Amino acid sequence: MPAAGCLLIGLAAAGCSLQPTAAWHGLAVPAIAMLPPGEASSDAARANEDPRLSDALKSPDAAVRADGVKAWAEGRGEISSAVLAQLARDPDLRVRMATIQAVARRRPAGCEPLLIAAVGDRDVQVRLAAIAALGELGGAQAQAVLRQSLADRGEMIRKAAVSALAASGGEDSVIRAKDDPSWRVRLEVARALAQYRDRQAAAAAVQLSSDPSPAVQQQVLASVGQWPLRQSGAIFLEALGKETYQTRRAAAQQLAALWAPAAEFPVDGNPQQRAEALARLQERFRREIGLVDPGVLAEAGQRADAGRDARVSTEAVAEVERLASDDVRVRRRAAERLAELARDRGPGRPATLRLAEAMAREVDPLVWRSVLTAVESDGSEPVIRLAYMAIGHPAAEVRRRACEHLAAHPSPRHAEVLLPALEDANPAVAIAAARALGATGRLEGTEPLKRLLGSGNETLRVEAATSLAQLKDPSGAAALERLAYSRDPSVRRQVAIAMGRAPDPTFAPTLVRLLDDQYAIRLAALESLPNVIGHGEPGLESPPPASVADQVEFWKKTARQRGLLGGRP
Secondary structure: OOHHHHHHHHHHHOOOOOOOOOOOOOOHHHHHHOOOOOOOOOOHHHHHOOHHHHHHHOOOOHHHHHHHHHHHHOOOOOOOHHHHHHHOOOOOHHHHHHHHHHHHHHOOOOOHHHHHHHOOOOOHHHHHHHHHHHHHHOOHHHHHHHHHHOOOOOHHHHHHHHHHHHHOOOHHHHHHHHHOOOHHHHHHHHHHHHHOOOHHHHHHHHHHOOOOOHHHHHHHHHHHOOOOHHHHHHHHHHHOOOOOHHHHHHHHHHHHHHOHHHHHOOOOOOHHHHHHHHHHHHHHHHHHOOOOOHHHHHHHHHHHHHHHHHHHHHHHHHHHHHOOOOOHHHHHHHHHHHHHHOOOOOOOHHHHHHHHHHHOOOOOHHHHHHHHHHOOOOOOHHHHHHHHHHOOOOOHHHHHHHHHHHHHOOOHHHHHHHHHHOOOOOHHHHHHHHHHHHHOOOOOOOHHHHHHHHOOOHHHHHHHHHHHHHOOOHHHHHHHHHHOOOOOHHHHHHHHHHHHHOOOHHHHHHHHHHOOOOHHHHHHHHHHHHHHHOOOOOOOOOOOOOOHHHHHHHHHHHHHHOOOOOOOO
């Protein structure tokens, strides 16, 4: 019998798993499998001397490295924090994914920075795994990163951040995501409402029960169905008045399971019959249970918000005054505190009116970074002036953040400061400036953007092409079509995302082709297709199927049915 076969039989006799994987190419992984669980010493240095695990982690075969990490996840041996950090940056996706999943499972001491770094990974699968792991880990630093992820451009990242924040106790942040433009993110908020039963959760449930997406409406009902009847009854009764049949039916069924009279509601009746029956049920519920007016819940949430805003505004003004200190450490702490205070709704007008003057002579990039974070949701005139000042700062990071702020609060008048930034020596600044110009909606003369289509930096070309497409310049769409054939998979993914930002039905064939590309590119194309083809039109189900494979088939079929593929099968 061949030596490898003897080794496998020996492993089986020892009770080791012999699941067939691509990693059975040599002796490194079988040797790891022979390490019995629990053999690892708490002395990481000693365990790391074991050549079986060490050889696997250094193997040129990525599959062997990944299986080495998986063996560690099962308690077979130890890996030092330095080696883990190196594995989390491995060029192979399988190794990085295995590392993040293993760290989430074993939670070694000091693993938080590794997971936080992985949130910025180039591959969406790793980012999603890291976000989920941070949600399980919890803690102030993890929650801060998850809150930042709520502002990510990708709806899948934002959705994952909501789920992770719900798991780690970040109710305020979860509830704020109820206004997200993506129905998938709002659906995750609706799902999280099952675990919250306070006034702000009730106010959010009232809002989401009128969401444009039937899927969100129905999930709200499923979540509040786990609340006490006196709290959930008002939301169920309001849902009975909805025009969406599925929502109305779900509300009637769930309320009837908790309160028998609701079974009398004529779900299939005409509008007048339903309105009369609803009025009778509301009156009866008020007498028997006690009806809490949904409007009262919403007003209570608004009053709480107003009180919080007043407190934040007073503290923010005090921190702005500290920005005049001669001590850069004091100014940095003040700016950081300002960013913390403003995390929810901005620092308030009294503070923003003082900021431009306070920052006029500021040169420290860390102070600028925190201040720009504090005002990132504010598009008022004083803050726009602040961004105009920042775009001329010596630090590239500050200039980039200034461009991003102007992109978030677009206006054609920003072009005067953004056009020179296209020539910035730092590519990240030029990319941010190009994006901001596309957001303006109107640009007198697109030649500066067109010149960037010849750049050697493909990411800059993608951004310039996207902005041109948003500005209705035909050269932009043509450039995106060409870039979709880039040899660099990260560029193809950027193009897939860009086509959703500048939607045009002519992009449908390219996006459908990208559904057969690498997994991360496929996900990006799936995010963009609803914008390009559209929801809610005749013959288009809403929402599309949940699994990735089903969504791929759904959009291919829809594009064919709409005749958008130009003869492509």
